[in-house]
Amino acid sequence: MNAALAFVKQPLVVALALIVVLLLLGEALSPGFASSQQILRLLIVAALLGIVAAGQNLVILGGREGIDLSVGGVVSLSAIIAGNLMNGTDAGIPLAILACVATGALFGLANGVGVTLLRIPPLVMTLGMLGVLQGLLVVVRQGIPSGRAAPGLSQFVSQPFLFGLPGIIWLWILIGLFMAFLLRRTVFGHRIYAIGSNEQAAWMAGVPVRRMRISLFVLSGVFAAIAGICLLGYSGSSFANVGEQYMLPSIIAVVFGGTPLAGGKGGYTGTMAGAVLLIILQSILTTVNIDESGRQMVFGATLLVLMLFYGRGQAMRA
Amino acid sequence: MTELSVPARRRGGLKRIFERFPFLPALIILLVLFALNGIYQPRSVGFVGITGLAKTYLALMLLAVAQTYVVYAGDIDLSAGAIVSLVNVVIVVLMGQWGGDALPVLGAILAGLAVGLACGVLNGIVVAALRLQAIVATFATSIFFTGLALYVLPVAGAPAPALFWRTYGGRLLEIPFVFYVVAVLAVILYLLARTRLATQLLAVGDDAQAAYQSGLPVTAIRIKGYAMCGLFAALAAFCITGDTASGDPLVGGEMTLLSVAAVVLGGSALSGGFGTVVGSVFGALIIGLINSLVYFVGTPSEWQNLVQGLAILVALMAGIMVGRRARR
Numbered sequence: 001m002n003a004a005l006a007f008v009k010q011p012l013v014v015a016l017a018l019i020v021v022l023l024l025l026g027e028a029l030s031p032g033f034a035s036s037q038q039i040l041r042l043l044i045v046a047a048l049l050g051i052v053a054a055g056q057n058l059v060i061l062g063g064r065e066g067i068d069l070s071v072g073g074v075v076s077l078s079a080i081i082a083g084n085l086m087n088g089t090d091a092g093i094p095l096a097i098l099a100c101v102a103t104g105a106l107f108g109l110a111n112g113v114g115v116t117l118l119r120i121p122p123l124v125m126t127l128g129m130l131g132v133l134q135g136l137l138v139v140v141r142q143g144i145p146s147g148r149a150a151p152g153l154s155q156f157v158s159q160p161f162l163f164g165l166p167g168i169i170w171l172w173i174l175i176g177l178f179m180a181f182l183l184r185r186t187v188f189g190h191r192i193y194a195i196g197s198n199e200q201a202a203w204m205a206g207v208p209v210r211r212m213r214i215s216l217f218v219l220s221g222v223f224a225a226i227a228g229i230c231l232l233g234y235s236g237s238s239f240a241n242v243g244e245q246y247m248l249p250s251i252i253a254v255v256f257g258g259t260p261l262a263g264g265k266g267g268y269t270g271t272m273a274g275a276v277l278l279i280i281l282q283s284i285l286t287t288v289n290i291d292e293s294g295r296q297m298v299f300g301a302t303l304l305v306l307m308l309f310y311g312r313g314q315a316m317r318a
Numbered sequence: 319m320t321e322l323s324v325p326a327r328r329r330g331g332l333k334r335i336f337e338r339f340p341f342l343p344a345l346i347i348l349l350v351l352f353a354l355n356g357i358y359q360p361r362s363v364g365f366v367g368i369t370g371l372a373k374t375y376l377a378l379m380l381l382a383v384a385q386t387y388v389v390y391a392g393d394i395d396l397s398a399g400a401i402v403s404l405v406n407v408v409i410v411v412l413m414g415q416w417g418g419d420a421l422p423v424l425g426a427i428l429a430g431l432a433v434g435l436a437c438g439v440l441n442g443i444v445v446a447a448l449r450l451q452a453i454v455a456t457f458a459t460s461i462f463f464t465g466l467a468l469y470v471l472p473v474a475g476a477p478a479p480a481l482f483w484r485t486y487g488g489r490l491l492e493i494p495f496v497f498y499v500v501a502v503l504a505v506i507l508y509l510l511a512r513t514r515l516a517t518q519l520l521a522v523g524d525d526a527q528a529a530y531q532s533g534l535p536v537t538a539i540r541i542k543g544y545a546m547c548g549l550f551a552a553l554a555a556f557c558i559t560g561d562t563a564s565g566d567p568l569v570g571g572e573m574t575l576l577s578v579a580a581v582v583l584g585g586s587a588l589s590g591g592f593g594t595v596v597g598s599v600f601g602a603l604i605i606g607l608i609n610s611l612v613y614f615v616g617t618p619s620e621w622q623n624l625v626q627g628l629a630i631l632v633a634l635m636a637g638i639m640v641g642r643r644a645r646r
Contacts (some may be wrong), residue, residue: 128630128631131630135621135625139624252457253409292468296465
């Protein structure tokens with residue numbers, strides 16, 4: 001009985017159960033909501049969020065109030081850079097990917113150096129970096145014309161690629177496998193949990209804490225950049241702050257996936273479910289016929305209720 | 319012996335001064351920025367320039383103060399900007415319905431305070447009583463508050479009555495109204511800093527477990543911190559309304575993260591237990607002065623945001639590093 005209860009209370013199980021419930025609810029509210037075509041569309045949107053959340057997940061797992069508020073800015077910047085470098089031709093794709101990943105890594109590196117070497121709290125460091133990125137977006141947008149996605153990229157994101165699933169879903173699955181392997185089977189992964197649960201102990205056990213933490217922020221920047229490229233493929237052209245919508249939702253997806261903001265425990269499989277859950281919830285609210293204000297109120301209230309399912313803080317004990 | 323003890327005492331003295339006045343680095347940065355503003359645009363440090371600065375940034379100053387009370391206890395409020403938006407549209411709509419005379423305006427202001435207080439208490443219950451994580455929970459409430467604001471006023475643009483913004487932007491006995499606000503605010507902040515609540519919030523932020531064990535009602539104190547935040551967010555909304563003279567359901571959204579930045583610039587620790595509201599006011603002014611300085615030195619318009627962002631990042635980092643060194 002206790003084992004069964006423990007199983008049911010697992011964040012991943014909770015998220016999956018909620019996904020099923022929401023899909024049924026969506027189907028009841030508007031028939032066709034849970035059709036395979038619709039679910040595929042939802043998964044594509046969820047993949048975009050999920051890829052950003054992968055980096056966010058790593059930074060949060062690393063503990064010491066790890067958080068990356070700059071991901072939204074990196075997503076936007078990456079989408080713009082990619083759009084300009086490919087400008088509607090497939091030939092530009094490799095260069096675009098290279099440039100975007102390098103940009104993401106660079107901003108991640110700056111965040112990581114600020115957090116570790118200068119010991120700025122992650123929230124402050126990445127908040128400041130977000131301001132820099134937003135300023136940079138203005139400069140970039142005015143200096144160069146808004147670019148277009150290469151047809152190959154758009155196809156990758158929205159057209160079936162293998163077994164009827166588009167490339168981005170396969171990419172997301174690949175990232176999921178990579179994350180699971182990284183977190184469970186590599187020294188690097190185990191060290192993430194080590195520094196996340198007790199940095200001091202990890203340091204004394206010989207874990208290169210600073211280098212680890214810097215790599216986590218670099219990875220976060222890289223994942224955000226990849227998401228930016230995919231987002232360009234999804235929307236066709238890059239426009240103003242497209243990435244901003246990913247900043248806080250990526251954190252919520254991680255929390256819904258069972259990784260507490262304190263870090264040190266959790267994993268990416270749950271986060272993937274969390275991202276799908278969040279997107280389905282948003283999608284239901286857009287299909288239901290209520291105006292924007294009601295939609296936002298219901299969305300906010302539902303998020304609060306859902307959070308009650310996940311690790312609440314400890315009550316004070318004397 | 320005495321030779322050896324002198325530097326030791328001096329270092330101790332500096333540490334003590336900093337612990338008593340954590341906002342000193344912010345004050346120094348502020349004065350430097352003020353001087354630079356004066357060099358590049360002498361008129362900006364004149365009477366009219368300072369009045370304009372106060373008028374524009376009073377809202378951010380108040381929101382930074384609001385955020386400080388939450389940060390004192392080691393919490394954070396990402397819905398502060400949404401509360402500003404909500405109170406802004408509520409008072410504009412109420413004044414539109416009740417008419418723009420003195421009594422209805424006063425009634426609307428009271429209603430606005432009540433709305434801010436209610437939002438703050440809701441945040442407090444969600445974070446402290448239901449024990450949800452502050453960052454994500456207040457983000458969720460911010461979506462909820464934004465929805466409410468959109469319900470009250472779906473599109474921006476409803477005008478505030480002339481009495482409201484004429485008073486805010488006008489003069490009383492030849493002195494700009496905002497200066498009275500600043501003076502009253504200074505007194506209120508001074509008095510609030512001496513209340514038991516401020517000390518209790520800092521105690522909770524310093525070590526919640528210890529505070530609990532010494533008999534403090536930790537949950538109630540944190541809720542009160544959020545309630546203070548809601549009240550000051552409402553005050554910030556009044557200033558925004560006075561400045562923009564209209565209602566906009568999204569007006570405060572951008573201010574949330576700036577208010578957090580202002581608190582950090584002011585020398586308060588986001589981890590709680592250490593800080594001052596005065597520092598946060600300075601922090602908000604630093605952001606304002608950086609913005610105007612970037613303009614005055616003649617930065618091309620498309621580069622202004624980037625230079626502002628970089629300058630704020632540098633100021634944040636410098637403030638934290640100087641503060642840490644001084645405290646050690």
